Amino acid sequence: MTYASWSKDEALLVLSQTRDKPGPVLISLQAIQSVFGFVPTPAVALIAEACNVSRAEVHGVLTFYSDLRTFLLPANHVRVCVAEACQAVGSRELVSGLKSQGVEFDKAFCFGNCALGPSATVNGKLQGRASVDSVVKAIQG
Ligand code: FES
Numbered sequence: 559m560t561y562a563s564w565s566k567d568e569a570l571l572v573l574s575q576t577r578d579k580p581g582p583v584l585i586s587l588q589a590i591q592s593v594f595g596f597v598p599t600p601a602v603a604l605i606a607e608a609c610n611v612s613r614a615e616v617h618g619v620l621t622f623y624s625d626l627r628t629f630l631l632p633a634n635h636v637r638v639c640v641a642e643a644c645q646a647v648g649s650r651e652l653v654s655g656l657k658s659q660g661v662e663f664d665k666a667f668c669f670g671n672c673a674l675g676p677s678a679t680v681n682g683k684l685q686g687r688a689s690v691d692s693v694v695k696a697i698q699g
Pocket residue numbers: 639640641642643644645667668669670671672673675677
């Protein structure tokens with residue numbers, strides 16, 4: 559996925575479309591991230607001003623939701639569910655298998671795919687009954 563480079567003008571254009579919606583801080587953060595791939599630090603002040611809230615409030619929302627980020631994701635982003643239902647069907651083995659293969663990943667807590675665990679995502683695409691092989695194949699395309 560290709561994202562725009564940081565631009566204050568572009569950010570202000572995005573915020574002009576989100577600041578008057580209900581729950582404007584979260585919606586603005588999501589919109590900024592969808593354009594730039596992450597929430598750049600200068601965007602926090604712009605969102606605070608556009609939504610008429612403090613920078614601390616914007617920062618609080620930004621750091622509360624794990625799907626919001628302040629950095630660009632790597633080329634291949636793997637997430638593995640380590641919540642209870644997936645642990646019961648093998649996510650610990652998946653985690654250790656991925657580590658042994660040198661695959662970097664983030665832990666997640668439930669994708670809502672519990673019945674088909676262990677669950678993982680590769681670049682946002684959900685896998686049920688995930689295995690080391692299925693994850694590695696998805697990374698390799
Ligand atoms: S517990 Fe893993 S997807 Fe719900």
